[in-house]
Amino acid sequence: MSNAPRLTALDALHRSLGATMTDFAGWDMPLRYGSERDEHNAVRTKAGLFDLSHMGEITLTGPEAVKVLDYALVGNISTVGVGRARYTHICQEDGGILDDLIVYRLGETEFMVVANASNAQVVLDALTERAAGFDAEVRDDRDAYALIAVQGPQSPGILASLTDADLDGLKYYAGLPGTVAGVPALIARTGYTGEDGFELFVAPEHAVELWQALTKAGEGVGLVPAGLSCRDTLRLEAGMPLYGHELTTSLTPFDAGLGRVVKFEKEGDFVGRAALEAAAERAATNPPRKLVGLVAEGRRVPRAGFSVVVGGQVVGEVTSGAPSPTLGKPIAMAYVDAAHAAPGTSGVGVDIRGTHEPYEVVALPFYKRQK
Amino acid sequence: MSNPQQLRYSKEHEWLSDAEGGVATVGITEFAANALGDVVYAQLPEVGDTVTAGETCGELESTKSVSDLYSPVSGEVVESNQDVVDNPALVNTDPFEGGWLFKVRVAQEPGDLLSADEYAKLTAGN
Numbered sequence: 001m002s003n004a005p006r007l008t009a010l011d012a013l014h015r016s017l018g019a020t021m022t023d024f025a026g027w028d029m030p031l032r033y034g035s036e037r038d039e040h041n042a043v044r045t046k047a048g049l050f051d052l053s054h055m056g057e058i059t060l061t062g063p064e065a066v067k068v069l070d071y072a073l074v075g076n077i078s079t080v081g082v083g084r085a086r087y088t089h090i091c092q093e094d095g096g097i098l099d100d101l102i103v104y105r106l107g108e109t110e111f112m113v114v115a116n117a118s119n120a121q122v123v124l125d126a127l128t129e130r131a132a133g134f135d136a137e138v139r140d141d142r143d144a145y146a147l148i149a150v151q152g153p154q155s156p157g158i159l160a161s162l163t164d165a166d167l168d169g170l171k172y173y174a175g176l177p178g179t180v181a182g183v184p185a186l187i188a189r190t191g192y193t194g195e196d197g198f199e200l201f202v203a204p205e206h207a208v209e210l211w212q213a214l215t216k217a218g219e220g221v222g223l224v225p226a227g228l229s230c231r232d233t234l235r236l237e238a239g240m241p242l243y244g245h246e247l248t249t250s251l252t253p254f255d256a257g258l259g260r261v262v263k264f265e266k267e268g269d270f271v272g273r274a275a276l277e278a279a280a281e282r283a284a285t286n287p288p289r290k291l292v293g294l295v296a297e298g299r300r301v302p303r304a305g306f307s308v309v310v311g312g313q314v315v316g317e318v319t320s321g322a323p324s325p326t327l328g329k330p331i332a333m334a335y336v337d338a339a340h341a342a343p344g345t346s347g348v349g350v351d352i353r354g355t356h357e358p359y360e361v362v363a364l365p366f367y368k369r370q371k
Numbered sequence: 372m373s374n375p376q377q378l379r380y381s382k383e384h385e386w387l388s389d390a391e392g393g394v395a396t397v398g399i400t401e402f403a404a405n406a407l408g409d410v411v412y413a414q415l416p417e418v419g420d421t422v423t424a425g426e427t428c429g430e431l432e433s434t435k436s437v438s439d440l441y442s443p444v445s446g447e448v449v450e451s452n453q454d455v456v457d458n459p460a461l462v463n464t465d466p467f468e469g470g471w472l473f474k475v476r477v478a479q480e481p482g483d484l485l486s487a488d489e490y491a492k493l494t495a496g497n
Contacts, residue, residue, distance in 0.1 A: 020405075035463070036434050037409045229408065229434055299412045301432050323411040323434055330411075353437075 046222030056120025151197030194238025239365025
């Protein structure tokens with residue numbers, strides 16, 4: 001097998017726009033087109049256009065597709081209505097998080113699971129294995145879709161000018177098939193930026209046409225192409241976890257503060273149930289480290305892996321950190337011992353290359369859009 | 372990207388002006404600034420510090436990473452750019468003028484600094 005990075009259907013377009021490209025989970029992806037700060041601010045105040053074709057799509061169909069998902073994932077997928085989507089986790093037998101996922105119910109017996117690029121194969125393999133014995137088919141659809149996201153307060157207007165689909169009727173975490181700029185698309189009101197926005201799943205051969213139509217439709221309202229760099233600062237401000245940072249196989253959803261995604265009340269067994277029940281009990285009696293926000297008083301940026309310190313003692317670890325364009329200060333997410341996790345706890349610092357810089361503990365998210 | 376002809380360049384992407392009265396100005400190139408992305412924090416050498424050619428004398432932090440700042444010459448720092456400390460984005464917007472980093476009384480310079488044309492060749496294709 002070649003080690004050459006995979007290219008999305010929009011690769012030539014990114015290069016023509018002068019994008020700085022970066023290797024991401026085996027894909028060559030746009031990091032930024034100009035200033036990542038400007039791209040970030042455009043998404044917060046106007047709109048940004050993202051190529052997310054590296055995400056991994058897996059389709060499940062068949063009479064027992066829903067049973068496969070209820071067994072394979074920790075969520076209660078039976079309760080997801082047609083046209084709706086659900087955020088959930090897929091866990092190991094020991095409760096460790098294999099990935100976080102969005103599951104779209106496209107029909108009574110048809111689902112699309114969207115996995116992180118770095119975990120797409122792992123999730124595909126797990127779902128295939130867990131579907132054994134059920135009357136359902138698991139299909140690798142990674143090559144069947146390009147994914148373009150338009151995010152930001154102007155995105156409904158931009159999209160409305162290109163589609164007859166009922167966007168007003170399309171709620172957050174819902175998706176419906178439609179046509180955008182003459183191109184068949186699954187239109188989903190989902191995203192990873194903390195803003196209103198849409199994710200458009202289309203056939204790769206239509207990606208360039210759709211990107212150009214969206215660019216033109218957004219010309220007058222400040223739409224800009226936006227790269228992975230600003231996607232990361234946007235999701236961090238919104239307090240959204242990133243696999244490999246806040247979520248790993250060594251944490252259960254309860255350790256990550258996301259125990260609510262685990263639905264013990266659903267019927268039947270599911271992979272990880274016993275371990276997760278034990279994790280839930282542990283979390284109730286002996287609180288694990290808590291995921292908190294940190295806001296810098298100074299200007300140095302905490303990075304993933306840096307120690308959180310109180311009085312010279314390590315009390316936690318930074319999982320993600322970046323300068324926040326919206327707050328104008330460095331921010332971080334960190335797992336911190338429960339004793340130091342309350343917002344306003346004083347004396348908390350981060351070890352930045354040997355010096356302990358002061359930080360304020362805050363509740364997540366750092367940023368919440370006004371509705 | 373154009374590199375001013377009157378400056379000289381290190382392989383670590385710093386630029387150095389001609390010394391006036393023994394004092395030269397140091398910054399990083401537009402190429403380096405673009406590679407870093409938006410600079411959000413600059414730790415510059417302080418007045419009175421001794422810097423050594425090819426050795427670390429500060430750091431530049433961008434959204435995604437931290438990069439060491441190297442000095443292209445040896446000598447004593449006589450001024451550092453407070454405007455850049457206050458507004459690190461100057462390194463991106465005006466790398467060869469307002470975004471200069473520090474001034475150094477040159478004691479010694481290495482023999483391998485590049486001309487603008489040589490530096491352009493070094494960074495071509497990147």
